[in-house]
Structure formats: structure tokens, C-alpha cells
Amino acid sequence: MNKSLLYLFLFLLAGCSESKKNSPNVFFGGEIVNPTSKHVVLYKGDVVIDSSALDANNRFSFKLDSIEDGLYHFKHAPELQYVYLDKGDSLMLRLNTVDFDESLVFSGTGEEINNFMLEIFLANEGEEYLIDQYYLLDAEDFSRKVDSLQQMKLDLLNDLNLEFPLTKKEMEIATADVVYNYAKFKERYPFKHKRLSKEKTVPKLTKEYYAYRKDLTYNNKDLTYLRPYYEFMVNHFGNLSYMSCTHGCDIKDNMAKNHLHFNKHKLKLIDSLVIEKELKDNLFRNVAVDYLLKVHDTEENINIFMEVFHALSGNNKHIAEIDDLYEGIKNIQPNKRIPEIKVTNFNGDKVSLPSISKDRKTVFYFWSAANKKHLNDISKRIRYLTQQEPSYTYVGINVETNLDEWKSLLPMEGLDAENQYRADNFEELTKALIVYPMNKCIIAENELIVDAFGDIYRSFK
Structure with a gap:
């Protein structure tokens, strides 16, 4: 961010603010x-x-x-x-x-606080690339660089407050907006540094490096939905869990190999440190969604995780969502019958997913007209796989595209209409098949699931 330009922006704010x-x-x-x-x-x-x-x-x-x-x-x-x-x-x-x-x-x-936070938001977006370069530095130099960027923003905030006095709460939130944004990068540093520098171990950092932690709060309701504050908390608990999890996790190559132990550990840390209920609920949800969607653990381990989740967060505001996700994942484990979801074929007939995969090896993949690049890429991938892996039938399921546009796109993308379907109920489909991310594919054979968490690019080499 150009400091002089932001100064100019602040001091050219039209007129003096009226008294509240x-x-x-x-x-x-x-x-x-x-x-x-x-x-x-x-x-x-x-x-x-x-x-x-x-x-x-x-x-x-x-x-x-x-x-x-x-x-x-x-x-x-x-x-x-x-x-x-x-x-x-x-x-x-x-x-x-x-x-x-x-x-x-x-x-x-009220323009002053809002224009300031907007300019900080835009400046932070512009700094992401710069900070990515800083991760290669040693911890002391990285901290100095990040502290310098932070201080520049705080100086601008203080100048604004002198020109247009802010309320106590406005100053508190604007300060947190700046401080937690840079604290977030400090929490990420040990892991980013190891990956980018190709060092064998995560660097051991001093108490001085983490000195900023002494000023953090786990109990300020006003900050719960402030993006930098929440992102800091997610990174902070990931860092704390990694550094303190010295047994059971089997940490190797910067990855926790025992995902169940690691995520249980994270839940317990959040439960012991976070006081503000809404923040705790949101952080618990983050851990649960991250574990359930990305780890693809065994059904036994998933059951154990959910027992711990319920024990620690039984009145979580997101409990219904997490339970639905849990049930959906349980229902698409290997060797289970693919859910009885109905989709519509090119001729307008309703067809169930089990009937589509009956007596053949099937790969279900997903696309939407809203993401043209994804559609172009996945169409090329399907044409390639049809030639390279002909033992499978590749079945596309379209989501959230109107009928006429869907039909017109199939020949344009070189997709066989015979193996293309539309989901009439996107919410039902997503809940039953856990459609995440969009590169996901489901491999089935004769109505039974082989892998419900495949990747259309990685599952076939």
C-alpha cells in the first residue's frame, strides 16, 4: 500500500463529521x-x-x-x-x-470508520503477495517486516482519530482489524517457512517471537465476526495444536498423520481457552467441517470424533449442520449403496443414481454453467479419460443451471448427452453426496460406492 496515497485519502474525506x-x-x-x-x-x-x-x-x-x-x-x-x-x-x-x-x-x-476499514481491507489484499515473499526470511526478519506494515496502519488510524475522533468501540474494532491481520501471518510463519525453504523441520521460535500473543483476547463478542480476528483464531489453534501435540499425532513432514488425535486435541484446546460462546461455536464448526470434509477418515474414527464433538459442544448453534454432514459421510462409505438420489436425463425422465451405475463401473462428476473455466477444464478432462480409461462410464451431473442453457452447453463442450443429468434439488444432492470440492468425483460399481471422495484429476493417472 502506498502510504502517502492512503494519507491523502483520509484527509480528503469530505468535510468534517457531524456530531453523533x-x-x-x-x-x-x-x-x-x-x-x-x-x-x-x-x-x-x-x-x-x-x-x-x-x-x-x-x-x-x-x-x-x-x-x-x-x-x-x-x-x-x-x-x-x-x-x-x-x-x-x-x-x-x-x-x-x-x-x-x-x-x-x-x-x-459514520463514513470515517467505514472508509478506513475498507481501505485497510483493500491494502491487506494487495499485501498478500508481498508477505508470501517474507516467509522465506528468518523469524526475526519476518517479524520485523510484518511489524513495520502493522505500525504503518496503526499510525494511519491514529491520524484519522486525531482528525475525526472515533468512539472507543470504533477504535477498538479498527485496531483489532489491523493487529489480528498481521498476527495471523505470524501464526502461519513456521509452517509456511518450512515449506518454502524446504527445511526438514518446523523452526523453533522464541517467546519473544510470540510476544504478541499476550495481548490477544478470546472473549470479545464485538470481534467474533471480524474476518482477521476469526482467521487468526483458526491459524492460532492450528499452531497451538501442532506445537503442543507431542504424542499420538505422529507428526511427520509438517503433517499430523493421526488426524483423529490432532483434531480432538484442537477441540479440547478451543474448549479450554475460548470463553465467548459464538466464537467457540464457530471454531468448533471449523474443526469439524475441516476434519469431516478433508480427512476422509475411517468410519470408526469419524464416530469417535463426533462423540468428542458432542461432549464438548453439545449446544453448538451449528450442531444440526454438523450432524447432517456426519450422516451424509457415513452413508457414502466404501461398499455402501450409492444414495437413492433422482436426477433428470436429457429427455426429461427421472433416473436414480443406483440405476445409472448398475452393472457397470461409473464415475460421477459435477459441474455448473456458473463456472465456465471449471466447465471447460472438466470437459477436456472427461474427453481425455474416456480415451485413456474406457472401462468407466463418465456421468456428469449438472447443478444450478437452467434447462435450456444446460442442453445448449452439452454439444458446445463435447459432452455426450446420454451420460449427462441435471440435479433438480441441489440442496438434497449436496447433503447426500457431499459435493465438495467441485473437482470431486464418486467412483461406483454396480450400485456400490468404491470411493466417494475421488478427484477427477488425481484419482486417475
């Missing part, structure tokens, strides 16, 4: 150029506060009574961004969805 009104009401509105949705939805955490339809001029507005001061976010599908709202604010925004974040500008009462 005594009214508890808040007005938040604006204009969206090239809208991609008909609505703007306002959230506090993961709870919908209100929704506003765009009018004929692509404008929206919220009039809110007696809100809680703090960080919110608004969504104009598929994009979302922060907004800080305080009692008495009358805040406007304007953006163009072609460059959503880059074009976004706030004006009115």
Missing part, C-alpha cells in the same frame, strides 16, 4: 450500479437484521431503531462487505458490482 445525533435511530442506504441481485441484506453476525429491495434507480435503504453499535455486514449476492453502524448514523454508500470492493465508497455520518 442523540437519536438511537440509524439510516443506512445507497446505490448499486450494475446490480447482481434484487436485494441488499443486512446481517449482525450470521443473523439477518433486515432486507431491502432495490428500487427503480437501484437504490436501497434501511431505517433501524435502537440498534446495537458495532460491526455488521451487508450482502448483495454474491458479494458481501463490512459496515460499522452506530446510533445516530446516517450513512450512504455507492458501488459498482464490476469492481465491488474497489468502487465502494461511504459518505455521511
